[in-house]
Amino acid sequence: MKVQEVVNNLKCRFPNEPEYIQAVTEVLESIEEVYNLHPEFERVNLVERLCIPDRIFSFRVTWVDDKGRVQTNMAYRVQHNNTIGPYKGGIRFHSSVNPSILKFLAFEQTFKNSLTTLPMGGGKGGSDFSPRGKSNAEVMRFCQAFILELWRHIGPDTDVPAGDIGVGGREVAYMYGMYRKLARENTGTFTGKGIEFGGSLVRPEATGYGNIYFLLEMLKTKGISIEGKRCLVSGSGNVAQYTCEKLIQLGAIPVTLSDSDGYIYDPDGITKEKLDYVMELKNIERGRIREYAEKYNCKYVAGGRVWSETGDIALPSATQNELNEDDAIRLVKSGCIAVSEGANMPSTPEAVAVFQEAKMLYAPGKAANAGGVATSGLEMTQNSMRLSWTREEVDEKLKRIMKDIHEQCVKYGKTSDDYIDYVKGANVAGFMKVAKAMLAQGII
Numbered sequence: 001m002k003v004q005e006v007v008n009n010l011k012c013r014f015p016n017e018p019e020y021i022q023a024v025t026e027v028l029e030s031i032e033e034v035y036n037l038h039p040e041f042e043r044v045n046l047v048e049r050l051c052i053p054d055r056i057f058s059f060r061v062t063w064v065d066d067k068g069r070v071q072t073n074m075a076y077r078v079q080h081n082n083t084i085g086p087y088k089g090g091i092r093f094h095s096s097v098n099p100s101i102l103k104f105l106a107f108e109q110t111f112k113n114s115l116t117t118l119p120m121g122g123g124k125g126g127s128d129f130s131p132r133g134k135s136n137a138e139v140m141r142f143c144q145a146f147i148l149e150l151w152r153h154i155g156p157d158t159d160v161p162a163g164d165i166g167v168g169g170r171e172v173a174y175m176y177g178m179y180r181k182l183a184r185e186n187t188g189t190f191t192g193k194g195i196e197f198g199g200s201l202v203r204p205e206a207t208g209y210g211n212i213y214f215l216l217e218m219l220k221t222k223g224i225s226i227e228g229k230r231c232l233v234s235g236s237g238n239v240a241q242y243t244c245e246k247l248i249q250l251g252a253i254p255v256t257l258s259d260s261d262g263y264i265y266d267p268d269g270i271t272k273e274k275l276d277y278v279m280e281l282k283n284i285e286r287g288r289i290r291e292y293a294e295k296y297n298c299k300y301v302a303g304g305r306v307w308s309e310t311g312d313i314a315l316p317s318a319t320q321n322e323l324n325e326d327d328a329i330r331l332v333k334s335g336c337i338a339v340s341e342g343a344n345m346p347s348t349p350e351a352v353a354v355f356q357e358a359k360m361l362y363a364p365g366k367a368a369n370a371g372g373v374a375t376s377g378l379e380m381t382q383n384s385m386r387l388s389w390t391r392e393e394v395d396e397k398l399k400r401i402m403k404d405i406h407e408q409c410v411k412y413g414k415t416s417d418d419y420i421d422y423v424k425g426a427n428v429a430g431f432m433k434v435a436k437a438m439l440a441q442g443i444i
């Protein structure tokens with residue numbers, strides 16, 4: 001395989017899909033060496049089959065808003081690869097959603113799911129519908145209309161969606177309710193469900209907690225304690241909130257949060273009490289992070305990004321490409337020791353190069369945020385068994401999985417000077433399992 005040739009070919013076929021090309025390029029560059037040690041992969045054109053999704057459903061969603069106006073949105077489900085298990089990946093509701101973003105997410109998800117050690121393939125879906133500013137009734141009608149089309153293509157052993165940006169417990173519940181009614185079955189086709197109807201304990205916390213468990217493993221390799229470390233967290237949604245919760249439990253000090261309008265910097269640290277306020281503000285009142293600064297009298301920077309502040313650890317937890325080269329240079333210069341990605345592909349390729357050049361502890365989302373989907377896998381297992389595990393059991397399994405993922409990254413990513421290239425480690429480990437399974441199953 002020659003990476004540039006493959007990428008150029010994909011660019012010609014999918015010219016308007018920059019995020020997809022970015023994700024594919026990053027993975028191919030890091031697996032090139034290993035891939036080329038296996039001529040049997042090249043003989044069956046494995047690379048192209050692995051980069052191009054199995055199928056994409058695209059459909060119109062029509063719904064009625066509170067004023068009685070008929071609205072339409074576009075929606076998609078990308079079923080990327082199901083060689084090692086049913087398609088699995090979240091649903092995103094955000095005005096920016098398009099095929100390129102969903103293809104990049106589904107591609108990444110395939111390797112991430114492989115890394116979790118659980119039998120799950122990769123997929124992703126979503127719509128350009130934005131829940132922001134919509135009433136509960138509007139969100140419900142949209143979710144129902146979305147499922148009216150999608151339900152035929154998903155199922156407990158075919159494709160199991162979950163949440164992502166703009167899709168939390170409320171949206172999953174509305175979608176699952178409609179799915180259950182149409183499919184006339186109750187087998188847990190969604191994960192991230194409410195605890196009363198098949199959800200797993202610790203699933204809401206899992207992505208943020210998992211990211212910190214992974215960070216602890218990275219810090220351990222350098223003998224560094226997390227206690228007292230000042231942490232820059234971006235976003236203020238599900239991942240950011242539970243990242244902060246775990247940091248606080250471990251004696252670290254989160255000092256920032258953000259949303260798409262701006263960020264807050266609280267030099268005294270975000271305490272448990274302040275975090276409870278953020279959860280109420282964001283999950284129930286659906287307000288803006290600016291209100292935190294007004295309540296606690298701290299700095300708010302409209303339109304700014306948290307990376308302008310100084311911290312020991314950076315935890316990007318909002319969205320793709322939210323941390324660029326300049327941000328990365330500033331972080332390195334100001335003494336930041338670790339970056340662990342809660343979001344998917346939040347650092348641009350140039351930013352990643354800066355972190356790696358500086359030999360920083362840097363974990364890509366594929367490894368660091370895999371705790372979310374791993375716990376979704378545990379939810380699927382509990383649904384299949386018709387049993388529920390305790391909080392301690394799930395949390396213990398999550399810790400074990402994050403430790404395993406870290407071990408795989410070390411195994412495949414350690415360089416000759418003892419630096420751990422977590423990007424290479426995660427990509428090679430995730431890739432090898434899917435590639436071997438595809439090879440074994442023949443040309444299909």
Ligand code: NDP
Binds near residue numbers: 239
């Ligand atoms: P939420 O919708 O709960 O929160 C997203 C947060 O990011 C919000 O604060 C939002 O602000 C902000 N944000 C979204 N888009 C932008 C943007 N374009 N610019 C600036 N800020 C933005 O989503 P999650 O917390 O679930 O997801 C966050 C990230 O983590 C995503 O990359 C997601 O793919 C990834 N992830 C999530 C998992 C999960 O289990 N939920 C699992 C693995 C990865 P605003 O409210 O203004 O839109």
